[in-house]
Amino acid sequence: MFTRREALFGAAIGAAAVAAMPAFSATITQADIKALPREKIKLVAPPFVHPHDQVAKTGPKVVEFTMTIEEKPVVIDADGTKLNAMTYNGTIPGPLMVVHQDDYVELTLINPDTNSLAHNIDFHAATGALGGGGLTLINPGEQVTLRFKATRTGTFVYHCAPGGPMIPWHVVSGMNGAIMVLPRDGLRNDQGKPVKYDRIFYIGESDFYIPRDEKGNFKSYESAGDGYDDIVKVMRGLIPTHVVFNGKVGSLTGDNAMKAKVGETVLIVHSQANRDTRPHLIGGHGDYVWEQGKFANPPAKDLETWFIRGGSAGSALYTFLQPGIYAYVNHNLIEAVELGATAHFMVEGTWNDDLMTQVEAPKPIAVN
Amino acid sequence: MSLSILKLVSVAMAAATVPVGLSIQAAGGHRQSRPVAMTTLLPGSITYPMPGEFLKGGHPQGNPRLERQLDRPLEIMTYQVSVGDYAACVAAGGCQPPQETRAVPSDAPVTGVSYLDAEAYARWYSEATGGHWRLPSDEEWAFAAAERFAGEFEGVEDDANNPARRWLTSYKAEVELKIKPDPRPRSRGSFGVNSRGLADFSGNVWEWTSTCYVRTTLAADGTGVASSVDNCGVHVLEGRHRAYMSNFVSDGKSGGCAVGTPPDNLGFRLIRDHAGWANRIFGWLGIV
Numbered sequence: 001m002f003t004r005r006e007a008l009f010g011a012a013i014g015a016a017a018v019a020a021m022p023a024f025s026a027t028i029t030q031a032d033i034k035a036l037p038r039e040k041i042k043l044v045a046p047p048f049v050h051p052h053d054q055v056a057k058t059g060p061k062v063v064e065f066t067m068t069i070e071e072k073p074v075v076i077d078a079d080g081t082k083l084n085a086m087t088y089n090g091t092i093p094g095p096l097m098v099v100h101q102d103d104y105v106e107l108t109l110i111n112p113d114t115n116s117l118a119h120n121i122d123f124h125a126a127t128g129a130l131g132g133g134g135l136t137l138i139n140p141g142e143q144v145t146l147r148f149k150a151t152r153t154g155t156f157v158y159h160c161a162p163g164g165p166m167i168p169w170h171v172v173s174g175m176n177g178a179i180m181v182l183p184r185d186g187l188r189n190d191q192g193k194p195v196k197y198d199r200i201f202y203i204g205e206s207d208f209y210i211p212r213d214e215k216g217n218f219k220s221y222e223s224a225g226d227g228y229d230d231i232v233k234v235m236r237g238l239i240p241t242h243v244v245f246n247g248k249v250g251s252l253t254g255d256n257a258m259k260a261k262v263g264e265t266v267l268i269v270h271s272q273a274n275r276d277t278r279p280h281l282i283g284g285h286g287d288y289v290w291e292q293g294k295f296a297n298p299p300a301k302d303l304e305t306w307f308i309r310g311g312s313a314g315s316a317l318y319t320f321l322q323p324g325i326y327a328y329v330n331h332n333l334i335e336a337v338e339l340g341a342t343a344h345f346m347v348e349g350t351w352n353d354d355l356m357t358q359v360e361a362p363k364p365i366a367v368n
Numbered sequence: 369m370s371l372s373i374l375k376l377v378s379v380a381m382a383a384a385t386v387p388v389g390l391s392i393q394a395a396g397g398h399r400q401s402r403p404v405a406m407t408t409l410l411p412g413s414i415t416y417p418m419p420g421e422f423l424k425g426g427h428p429q430g431n432p433r434l435e436r437q438l439d440r441p442l443e444i445m446t447y448q449v450s451v452g453d454y455a456a457c458v459a460a461g462g463c464q465p466p467q468e469t470r471a472v473p474s475d476a477p478v479t480g481v482s483y484l485d486a487e488a489y490a491r492w493y494s495e496a497t498g499g500h501w502r503l504p505s506d507e508e509w510a511f512a513a514a515e516r517f518a519g520e521f522e523g524v525e526d527d528a529n530n531p532a533r534r535w536l537t538s539y540k541a542e543v544e545l546k547i548k549p550d551p552r553p554r555s556r557g558s559f560g561v562n563s564r565g566l567a568d569f570s571g572n573v574w575e576w577t578s579t580c581y582v583r584t585t586l587a588a589d590g591t592g593v594a595s596s597v598d599n600c601g602v603h604v605l606e607g608r609h610r611a612y613m614s615n616f617v618s619d620g621k622s623g624g625c626a627v628g629t630p631p632d633n634l635g636f637r638l639i640r641d642h643a644g645w646a647n648r649i650f651g652w653l654g655i656v
Binding site for chain 1 (some may be wrong): 423426427456469470471529530531532533535538539540542543549552585595597621629632650
């Protein structure tokens, strides 16, 4: 691995040299920021989201996060297919971070020396320095702390972007996640009226490109670097072998199905760092959907399917009206069923006959 | 499902099981070189949940449990049809190649086979051996599998006022089975024998049966069947849980079991109809 590692470090150093130091706003000084209250957040694994206020109770603060990068093999389907994953905090996607507008996000990123590659982080929510990528490139054994001001509200992707061909490879190896910047006074509907959610789930969709052997079986590799050349060939075909939610086929079904009750309002945040997708809740709707993800724009109403552009995160607010098992899919149904992009909600509650009833059960076709 | 009833039956039957893996060659008149291990089960009865879907008064019902009498001995393959067995059919032009690209031991059960493939194999094998070979019916399979028979999920609730109860409870029941995917076919015998001396039931290969999917409307007074519609484009598979799949499907993951865990692999074993031979054996054993 010596040559591979050398090559990767070479790319890393190149990218770092290009980055410039950002200038701070003239009106707010370092001292001002230092005087702000600080809050330390413990991130949790998706689809769950760390506790947070929907309406900010105080003025802006510095919100501290720590993420540790983990390179590790993960199994991505029921056949045991292996991906040499690169992850923020050990999960695909990385955890959802939640702050309010005008808060300062202060992230400490750690690249333990057990890893073999250089990594960084590009926040689509941040301004300048390649989204922070230019200030966060770290080799194994290093850590870095970045602070950026959350100036715009919405859901935004973050991902690794260590330069050149490393960028797509790291992203489709799992290094992506999302941050949600809430308006200080919470979410509002298309009429400007406040809306709240009882539960929030974060779904990060991934497209994986696993090479196959001559018989068509998926190959596995000792390390991420060993698979690099083969994987890039599959990537360049632009046809993923897997399209999955939260890192593997079936990660949000069965035991891990998301749970809600009739009458509860759920916010589903959906990110796709690389490729377009079209979420659909089978048997339900999007009451209010921020398809492009940005809360300054009024949400679309009553959507059947919404479009999340590759490289963005959107969200949909829905109040469950009927009990049952709901499938939440990428409504390219081939990707949902054949490639893996299916999640389930288990919703308990009372059936509403007015909304739907089986007037007559199946029976032989009537003659005469 | 009441397993205890099945267990009682199987204990009773086990004593009467006649493993005759070798004797078949003497009596069977095989024209092909590869003898197949067979086990003969004496007649008996089972109480088991019927396959298919059942309605009463317009609402889904639990599958009725019926006692079924098998009044003739059942001569069934001790193991599932193997990769090697099936390859002989492919080589002879009687079968399509299986949809299987993984490296699988040649003595593993053949996988990646559809109902149509299984039927083709039975036809070819009957011709090759001069016997009459066929897939077991669902009840024959359940009888042979004995304590390995799983059937329907337990704990499924039917609530006339809330159809979602059925969906939610059956989803939970399936989750509670805690079946982990186990996709890699293994050498025959890897999943052990059941109380009847038959191997590999309900391992990681689900087996095709000759039973069609059927939707039955039960009479409102509970005394019988008001109507039923067969769909023989879909057949019943048995394994760690019951599945229904289209005849042309050869990959378990393509669906079949509610919304949750699909079968790992699809395969089959055959039954031989040969009443005359069986009677001779029973006569020889002094049973009849």
